[in-house]
Amino acid sequence: MDVAAKKTSFPRLDESLLSHLPPFSKLETRQIRTVLDQATSRRCEANHCVFSEGDVADRFYMLLDGYVRVIRVTSDGEQVTSLHIPAGQLLGIAKALGKDTYPATAMTASESILLSWPMRLWDNFVQDYDGFATETYKTVGARVGEMNNRIVELATQQVEQRVANAILRLINQTGRKVEDGIEIDFPITRQDLSELTATTLHTVSRLLSAWEKQGLVTSKRKRIKVCDPHALVVLSQG
Amino acid sequence: MDVAAKKTSFPRLDESLLSHLPPFSKLETRQIRTVLDQATSRRCEANHCVFSEGDVADRFYMLLDGYVRVIRVTSDGEQVTSLHIPAGQLLGIAKALGKDTYPATAMTASESILLSWPMRLWDNFVQDYDGFATETYKTVGARVGEMNNRIVELATQQVEQRVANAILRLINQTGRKVEDGIEIDFPITRQDLSELTATTLHTVSRLLSAWEKQGLVTSKRKRIKVCDPHALVVLSQG
DNA sequence: ATGGAAGTTTGTGCTGGAGCAAAGAAAGCG
DNA sequence: CGCTTTCTTTGCTCCAGCACAAACTTCCAT
Incomplete structure (x- = not known):
């Protein structure tokens, strides 16, 4: 070499x-x-x-x-x-x-x-x-x-909590601070998220849309930015 | 000492x-x-x-x-x-x-x-x-x-498959051959099984009753005996 | 620019299995 | 032996989330 x-x-x-x-x-x-x-x-x-x-x-x-x-x-x-x-x-x-x-x-x-x-x-x-x-x-x-x-999560939590948790984990591991929020700094699709959280891309899509309406996150294709991490934490606790 | x-x-x-x-x-x-x-x-x-x-x-x-x-x-x-x-x-x-x-x-x-x-x-x-x-x-x-x-199982399988799998795993690990079947050789409650499979004791109870009617298993309080392991394997595959 | 692939959104209906409730059966205990 | 506790069964209701379907958007290669 x-x-x-x-x-x-x-x-x-x-x-x-x-x-x-x-x-x-x-x-x-x-x-x-x-x-x-x-x-x-x-x-x-x-x-x-x-x-x-x-x-x-x-x-x-x-x-x-x-x-x-x-x-x-x-x-x-x-x-x-x-x-x-x-x-x-x-x-x-x-x-x-x-x-x-x-x-x-x-x-x-x-x-x-x-x-x-x-x-x-x-x-x-x-x-x-x-x-x-x-x-x-x-x-x-x-x-x-x-x-x-993850086992405990899958065993006891609702889909919404799991998705919130997954995003928070990704943010912690790989988050990049940007203006008005933290972005997951690699491309991730709804499909990827659904595979992480054991649900369907449809459900993930719906959840993200709903959260976006409430101003918790913004997302483009393959990009997710969290604007209100605390609200996500609250969601993730059930 | x-x-x-x-x-x-x-x-x-x-x-x-x-x-x-x-x-x-x-x-x-x-x-x-x-x-x-x-x-x-x-x-x-x-x-x-x-x-x-x-x-x-x-x-x-x-x-x-x-x-x-x-x-x-x-x-x-x-x-x-x-x-x-x-x-x-x-x-x-x-x-x-x-x-x-x-x-x-x-x-x-x-x-x-x-x-x-x-x-x-x-x-x-x-x-x-x-x-x-x-x-x-x-x-x-x-x-x-x-x-x-277990993660894959929880993420992709139905409750019935998970319970079947859990029982098979227990049989493999701790099974004791008895007449007409294999018994899990320690006391296990429906509650225990539900904690293993991330479901409720009610659902486990229902499943065991159904399987017992079909002759796959017999169970007393805290005891489970599998009569037809192969049928369980089939169930566990979905 | 144009067509196609990949990714996303959204609607609709259906169902597996959870939640609740209540009663029966077996084991343990004083 | 009766009393309590623990375990199990079963019926009923209900809804979260899956399956399916169809349209839309963005990206990319030609």
């Missing part, structure tokens, strides 16, 4: 990129340089499949920029989004779950930049890099927590 | 108990003896709280006998069961998730026997015992997989 070529196509690909990210933050500059040299970088447009459920897990990834959604497909073809992963997190870390195939599919939700390493380096990373293991287990823990919350 | 006393109240508490269980199966007899000496054992009746969500995770557990259910409680007091844990598995392994409080509550679902160790031994176990870490990450991975499945 030609490092020079990488640097031209991704000018910002230097130590400073990783040095502030939890799994690598305790590393020395020299170590980070090694890590970078072993990495493959890739820029993907939105809706690009990073890896698929069941594939042999031969690489693990760090999302440098953009957003990735983790989805599962049911036997009859329906998609369910189980997680959104924001920039700065590892993904495809099957090894941390004791698996050698990916347990779910990952797709980019917006244009994204990914670093990846061959999975055979995993054990090296764990051994050589102080804090790497700890941080990945924290990541796993956080995702387990999120999944748990 | 008086080892002699333990041995009298739990006569079977010797090396053979642990030696076949995954996290300990690679240990030498001498090591297992050390592990046992450091353990506290406890017998609990059904519906006993092992640890609560949010508690400081000061111990981790091995379920030797019985069943444990992992539950979460919503802000308005509703309970949701996220997992059933069968005998032979670790629980309360917050450390493997990078947490120092338990992320959920664990209650015994039947009379159970638990070993436990102070959490400060966790790192020792990981370091000293070959395969311990690997196996716990597999456990975590399996639970993540299960949770993922």
Whole structure:
């Protein structure tokens, strides 16, 4: 792999990129340089499949920029989004779950930049890099927590609350402050939202229309801006 | 801790108990003896709280006998069961998730026997015992997989399919072959099932009655026996 | 600019399953 | 043994949200 070529196509690909990210933050500059040299970088447009459920897990990834959604497909073809992963997190870390195939599919939700390493380096990373293991287990823990919350949410809440919650979560993870509100800063369709909240795009569309009438949100095609986050919080509590 | 006393109240508490269980199966007899000496054992009746969500995770557990259910409680007091844990598995392994409080509550679902160790031994176990870490990450991975499945299930399936699935899962995990069928071998109420499947005990009751009329199951108070597992599988597929 | 694809809005009817209520059956207890 | 508690069954009502359908808007490629 030609490092020079990488640097031209991704000018910002230097130590400073990783040095502030939890799994690598305790590393020395020299170590980070090694890590970078072993990495493959890739820029993907939105809706690009990073890896698929069941594939042999031969690489693990760090999302440098953009957003990735983790989805599962049911036997009859329906998609369910189980997680959104924001920039700065590892993904495809099957090894941390004791698996050698990916347990779910990952797709980019917006244009994204990914670093990846061959999975055979995993054990090296764990051994050589102080804090790497700890941080990945924290990541796993956080995702387990999120999944748990989604289960509780799906089990007990109404559709309106779930949609409100989903939007709030996205805002927290990926919100961008703009004039008169906070916008989800990647393209998201009603369909996507319905897959996140286990309902239909029709219902999501209706809800957003209703909220827009009440001035809680404004939305264009693939864009959602929240004007009154507090009102959404109230809604989400039931 | 008086080892002699333990041995009298739990006569079977010797090396053979642990030696076949995954996290300990690679240990030498001498090591297992050390592990046992450091353990506290406890017998609990059904519906006993092992640890609560949010508690400081000061111990981790091995379920030797019985069943444990992992539950979460919503802000308005509703309970949701996220997992059933069968005998032979670790629980309360917050450390493997990078947490120092338990992320959920664990209650015994039947009379159970638990070993436990102070959490400060966790790192020792990981370091000293070959395969311990690997196996716990597999456990975590399996639970993540299960949770993922539950999310997909909740998101896409009808109540009838979910209840059928839940019963099948329980049968697989904890089923006991009896004459003319397989029985869930711990007491489970309609309420429990409804918490597992995110519905109401009324609906579960109706479904079981209907299935009983069709000869798929028979059930007494707190007991469910499946006579025609295949028919249940068909139902669960929708 | 033009046609088509992708995304969104909105209306209408229908139904699965929740909510409520009330009574019956089994287990536990003094 | 009767009394209480816990668990279960069942009937009835009602509505949230799904299915289906059709039109509209925005984006994109040719």
